[in-house]
Amino acid sequence: xxxxxxxxxxxxxxxxxxxxxxxxxxxxxxxxxxxxxxxxxxxxxxxxxxxxxxxxxxxxxxxxxxxxxxxxxxxxxxxxxxxxxxxxxxxxxxxxxxxxxxxxxxxxxxxxxxxxxxxxxxxxxxxxxxxxxxxxxxxxxxxxxxxx
Amino acid sequence: xxxxxxxxxxxxxxxxxxxxxxxxxxxxxxxxxxxxxxxxxxxxxxxxxxxxxxxxxxxxxxxxxxxxxxxxxxxxxxxxxxxxxxxxxxxxxxxxxxxxxxxxxxxxxxxxxxxxxxxxxxxxxxxxxxxxxxxxxxxxxxxxxxxxxxxxxxxxxxxxxxxxxxxxxxxxxxxxxxxxxxxxxxxxxxxxxxxxxxxxxxxxxxxxxxxxxxxxxxxxxxxxxxxxxxxxxxxxxxxxxxxxxxxxxxxxxxxxxxxxxxxxxxxxxxxxxxxxxxxxxxxxxxxxxxxxxxxxxxxxxxxxxxxxxxxxxxxxxxxxxxxxxxxxxxxxxxxxxxxxxxxxxxxxxxxxxxxxxxxxxxxxxxxxxxxxxxxxxxxxxxxxxxxxxxxxxxxxxxxxxxxxxxxxxxxxxxxxxxxxxxxxxxxxxxxxxxxxxxxxxxxxxxxxxxxxxxxxxxxxxxxxxxxxxxxxxxxxxxxxxxxxxxxxxxxxxxxxxxxxxxxxxxxxxxxxxxxxxxxxxxxxxxxxxxxxxxxxxxxxxxxxxxxxxxxxxxxxxxxxxxxxxxxxxxxxxxxxxxxxxxxxxxxxxxxxxxxxxxxxxxxxxxxxxxxxxxxxxxxxxxxxxxxxxxxxxxxxxxxxxxxxxxxxxxxxxxxxxxxxxxxxxxxxxxxxxxxxxxxxxxxxxxxxxxxxxx
Numbered sequence: 102x103x104x105x106x107x108x109x110x111x112x113x114x115x116x117x118x119x120x121x122x123x124x125x126x127x128x129x130x131x132x133x134x135x136x137x138x139x140x141x142x143x144x145x146x147x148x149x150x151x152x153x154x155x156x157x158x159x160x161x162x163x164x165x166x167x168x169x170x171x172x173x174x175x176x177x178x179x180x181x182x183x184x185x186x187x188x189x190x191x192x193x194x195x196x197x198x199x200x201x202x203x204x205x206x207x208x209x210x211x212x213x214x215x216x217x218x219x220x221x222x223x224x225x226x227x228x229x230x231x232x233x234x235x236x237x238x239x240x241x242x243x244x245x246x247x248x249x
Numbered sequence: 250x251x252x253x254x255x256x257x258x259x260x261x262x263x264x265x266x267x268x269x270x271x272x273x274x275x276x277x278x279x280x281x282x283x284x285x286x287x288x289x290x291x292x293x294x295x296x297x298x299x300x301x302x303x304x305x306x307x308x309x310x311x312x313x314x315x316x317x318x319x320x321x322x323x324x325x326x327x328x329x330x331x332x333x334x335x336x337x338x339x340x341x342x343x344x345x346x347x348x349x350x351x352x353x354x355x356x357x358x359x360x361x362x363x364x365x366x367x368x369x370x371x372x373x374x375x376x377x378x379x380x381x382x383x384x385x386x387x388x389x390x391x392x393x394x395x396x397x398x399x400x401x402x403x404x405x406x407x408x409x410x411x412x413x414x415x416x417x418x419x420x421x422x423x424x425x426x427x428x429x430x431x432x433x434x435x436x437x438x439x440x441x442x443x444x445x446x447x448x449x450x451x452x453x454x455x456x457x458x459x460x461x462x463x464x465x466x467x468x469x470x471x472x473x474x475x476x477x478x479x480x481x482x483x484x485x486x487x488x489x490x491x492x493x494x495x496x497x498x499x500x501x502x503x504x505x506x507x508x509x510x511x512x513x514x515x516x517x518x519x520x521x522x523x524x525x526x527x528x529x530x531x532x533x534x535x536x537x538x539x540x541x542x543x544x545x546x547x548x549x550x551x552x553x554x555x556x557x558x559x560x561x562x563x564x565x566x567x568x569x570x571x572x573x574x575x576x577x578x579x580x581x582x583x584x585x586x587x588x589x590x591x592x593x594x595x596x597x598x599x600x601x602x603x604x605x606x607x608x609x610x611x612x613x614x615x616x617x618x619x620x621x622x623x624x625x626x627x628x629x630x631x632x633x634x635x636x637x638x639x640x641x642x643x644x645x646x647x648x649x650x651x652x653x654x655x656x657x658x659x660x661x662x663x664x665x666x667x668x669x670x671x672x673x674x675x676x677x678x679x680x681x682x683x684x685x686x687x688x689x690x691x692x693x694x695x696x697x698x699x700x701x702x703x704x705x706x707x708x709x710x711x712x713x714x715x716x717x718x719x720x721x722x723x724x725x726x727x728x729x730x731x732x733x734x735x736x737x738x739x740x741x742x743x744x745x746x747x748x749x750x751x752x753x754x755x756x757x758x759x760x761x762x763x764x765x766x767x768x769x770x771x772x773x774x775x776x777x778x779x780x781x782x783x784x785x786x787x788x789x790x791x792x793x794x795x796x797x798x799x800x801x802x803x804x805x806x807x808x809x810x811x812x813x814x815x816x817x818x819x820x821x822x823x824x825x826x827x828x829x830x831x832x833x834x835x836x837x838x839x840x841x842x843x844x845x846x847x848x849x850x851x852x853x854x855x856x857x858x859x860x861x862x863x864x865x866x867x868x869x870x871x872x873x874x875x876x877x878x879x880x881x882x883x884x885x886x887x888x889x890x891x892x893x894x895x896x897x898x899x900x901x902x903x904x905x906x907x908x909x910x911x912x913x914x915x916x917x918x919x920x921x922x923x924x925x926x927x928x929x930x931x932x933x934x935x936x937x938x939x940x941x942x943x
Contacts, residue, residue, distance in 0.1 A: 135928040136818065137907070138863035139915040147907060147920055147928050154905040154920040154928055185909045240910065 104202045108224065110231060111178060111194035114166050118191075119198065119224055119231040126179040126186070128194055141241075145190060148177075155179060157188040163239065164219075182236060198231065200224040205233065257559060259304050260353050266293045267349065268627050270342055275630045278335050287324035294320055297345070301358075309348050311469065312363040314460075315370040316341050322374060337369050339631075371471050417479040422453075424505045425480065425487065430473040430498040439468040441496050446476070448491050453480025472498070477505075560657050562617050570617060573610045580606060611807070619654035622700045622709070625664045626651050629671060629698060636675045643682055643693035644675055650700035655707050659801055662781055663709070666774040670711040670797050671696060673771075678715030678795060688792065690714065705803050706783075712796040718789035720746045727752075747787050751775045779884075779935075782808070782825060808904060810921070810931065812897035813880065815860045816868040819929045820893075821902055821921055826934045828883040830896065832876040847879075847890065854881065855889045857937055862891070862916055882934040889937060904931065 108119030109128075127150075134146035134157060143162035147154050157177060161168045177188045205222040219238045224231040273290045276283070294317045301309035316338065322328035344363050351359040417424060429445060431438055442465050449455060457477035460470045480487065484502050491500060583599050626648050637644035655663070679685075679694035686692055697712040720743045727733045727749045733741065750771050778785045782802045789795035802808070802825075809824040831849070838847045838856050845856040856879070860867070879890040902921040907914065918933035 133927050135920070135930065136866075137911060137914055137917065137930065138865070139917070140911055144911065147911070147930075149922045149926055149928050152922065154907060154922070156908060156911045187908070187910045 105199045106202065107197055107199050108231065108233065109178065109194065110196045110198055111176070111189075111191040113160055113164065113192050117229060117231045119200070119233045120178070120180070120236060122197060124180045124182055124236060126181045129177045129179060129188070131175055131177060131190075148188065150179065150186075150188075153186065155186050155188050157190060158240070159190045161190070161192075163189075180236065182240070185240070187240060198224075198226055200226050200231065200233075255304065256352070256356075259300055260349060261559060261561070263297055263300060263345075263349050266297055267342065267346055269293055270345075271627065271631055274335065274339055274342060275634065277330060277338075278332075278634070284324060287320060291317060291320040291324060306348065306352065306358045307469065308358050308361045308363055309345060311361075312341055312344060312348075312367060315367045315374075315471075319370050319374050328374070334373055337366065337373060341366055341370070367471060371473075375473075422479050422481050423483070425453075425478045425484065426503045426505055427476045427478055427487075428473060428501045428503075429476070430500075432496045432498045433472060438470070438472070439466055441494070442470075442474060444494055445491055445497065448494065449476065449478055449480075449487070452482050452487065452490055453478045455479075560618060560620060566613065566616050570610075570613045573606060573613055576606050577603075577610070615656075615803070615807070616654075618657050620657050620660050621651065622653045622655050622660065622663075622707075623651040624660055625667060626698060626700070628664070629667070632668065633671065633675065633696060636672065640675065641681065642675065642679055644679055645693050645695045646671075647695060647697045648699070649697070653700040653702055653707060655700075655801065656803065659707075659781060662777065663799075663801070666777045666785075666799070667698075667709065667711065669771075669774050671698070674711060674713035674715060674795070678713040678717070680716050684716075702803070703800075707801045707803055709799040709801070710796060711799075712794065714794040717791045717793055717795045718747055718750070718787075719791055720789075723747070723749055744788070747789055750787065751785075782823075807901060809899060810902045811880065811899055812923075812929065813859070813893040814895035814897055815863065815865045815893055818863075818865055819897065819923070819927075820859065820863070821900075821929050821931045822880060822882070822934060823918075823931065824899065826882050826884070828881045828888055830878070830880050831890075833879045833890065835875045835877060838877070849881075849890070856892060857889055858892045859932070860892075860894070862937060863932075882937070884935050884938045887938055891934075891937070902929075902931070 107122040109122050109125045110117050110119050112118070129148075129150065132148050134148055136146045137144055137156070140156075143158050145157045145159045145162070147156050149155075159168065160166075173192075175190050175192060176194045177190050178194055179186065179188045204225045206225065207222050219235055221233045221235040224233050270290060270293050273286050273293075276286055277290070294313045298310050298313035298317060301307075301313065319328065319334065319338075323330055323334070328334070341363070344366055347362070348358040351357065427449070429442075431441055446455060446458075446462075446465070455476050455478050457475075458465065459475045464470050465474055478487070482490075484504060488500070488502060491497075580599055580603050584596065584603075587596050587599065629648070630646055633644055633646040674696050675694075679696070680688070680690075682692045685694065691714075695714050697710070699710045699712075701708055723746050724733070724738045724741060727746075728735060728738050732749065732752060751774075752772060775785055778799055778801070783800050785800075786798045787795060788798075810821040811824055811827060811830075812819055812821050814820075833847050833849065833856075838845050840846075845858075847854050847856050859865070877892045878894070878896060879892055880896075881888055881890050883889075904919045905921055907917065907920055916933055916936050917930050919931045920928050921931060923929050
């Protein structure tokens, strides 16, 4: 029997991306950000999320996409992976889709601006293609996954 | 059943029990005998056995079971507390602690390592009791001892068993207590025991077994087991019945008459019927092993993963917190109701009230995080005992202020430095008994450990009455190590010389411990304490002992900080790292070999620019002030000036972590949330010195 999982879908440069819903804590509008010196370039800064300091990464910068001058109406998806809270700035996010596991193709080389190992698979639903991300790779957590 | 949810509770409670056990053991050693202590200890062993049994930790249960047996004999005066027994009990304690640590870290209790210990306990029990075992039984003949026992153990014999024995007696049947020991070389203990039990089942009914029938099936017993048999046959007949079974070392029969029960039997009453010996006798060899394999697998699967850090909180403190939060809600409502323009006075009043509440709230939350330092101190008596035994020194540990409360984070961190200091005192400070006698001191040395709150800090003192620090030798050593010059050596105060012990170059020298008696890893201690925001000071009188004073902030979560502005960004600098604030004229800052240096109070002061260190995007300035605002920071004796654009002011800040994702960002120690809701980063000034050093 095929399993179904729910994904939060967001858009980046016209492409649709999906992250498993259980990792998503909230989706926020942009708030005031504090720059963090000496942090990786794609880390936009930290925000105060109801008393918690949460680092924010800009997905455009992360995937080497052009960063527009005007931020426009972007969204921040707050993720929670294990004990790590982190926010991702994306172009927009407005839907949740259920994708059957059988409708996910394992990675084929794709013309997305994303390196292959960041992609877990391609979900197909109603003629749409959703890029499913490997969050650990995207957030570069593979090293810190097993904290000393 | 999923036991995972109980795992934390199990670990927490077992640790508490073990702590008490540790204390009792230490007392047992010095006072040798006290009934209350023994009872308490017995209860603890029993509780741990019960809890671990429920959780499926067979090794712990097995060990505590045997401890219980020995303790039971001791408290019933059938065994004397000897040093040997206390030592074995200590080892058992260590083993239990090992199991618990394993459970905490790995999720399972690990390999069974207590076989040997159980055997030794058994030997103590049987060796001592070997000749006296009949004594034990004879003793139990009088009902008094039976009565005095049961209420203490809290293990009531199931009524139906007593009833069964009672009834059978009325029917003219006899009740036998049978203790059987297998030969040591016996290979299939459970099978052998089975043959034995089966034989008896033919001629009577087994109503009790110790260990339980399940344990016997699982070969979860040492060489002996005890049974209670109801039979119409007489003793001779029974003896003959089981006489020809091989590999049995000894069988002791004893007939029990009215109201008599043996103390050895009330430990694990188990109904034999539930073991279903009847129908499955033939398969029994196979099945139990399978069953145990399954249960093992289960416990492995269930108990994976680490356990979280917890704090036990007095319910009063939580209530207080609750009250304050409700007050907060009331104030919120009041502010909502107030119309800013008309009720200016009311708003003011409410704001003042709000301020009071937040202060109390802060207080209350801090208290919730506070844990008595006892948790750290408690492990020291044992350590001192072991060390002094190893070193052949007689050392007494005096502890005071165990109830002093410190933040939970401090508790976790302060243990190692303290161990280090106490070790140093015992190992190098306190002299051997001979030397002490010669120098006219009391033969037993004393290490004193004291904690007390002092304003916003907690002070922990470690003091010994040993030989102290030989300042001259420290100086000589430092000179030979090239840490000081000959001139410095001459001028150096004693207190400064003691400070030398904390320099890393000094302590890594391996002979130092022999020479000065101090210095091994003291720099590590210092670093650790400084990382907790505290400091350490050592004073010493040659020949009279030395004293280390550790001063720690009450809590790590809230600190005083100076807020500064660099271009458009705001940063917080912890106040305890700031030496002073001054202004230095631009022209006074020289550039020497690429490093900026200024002469300040006749000393060269390295100058760093915060904007540069933190790569702050430069801002167009209308006019540049030739006077730079310089915050002089310090780390140990080193100082440096950092240039900032503007000072905002001193403020109490709540430290927040940047989270694991941004762990170890250079130059940043954490973050805090400012009054306007934005985040300001806390500068890690220590990291600037590392840079400076390179």
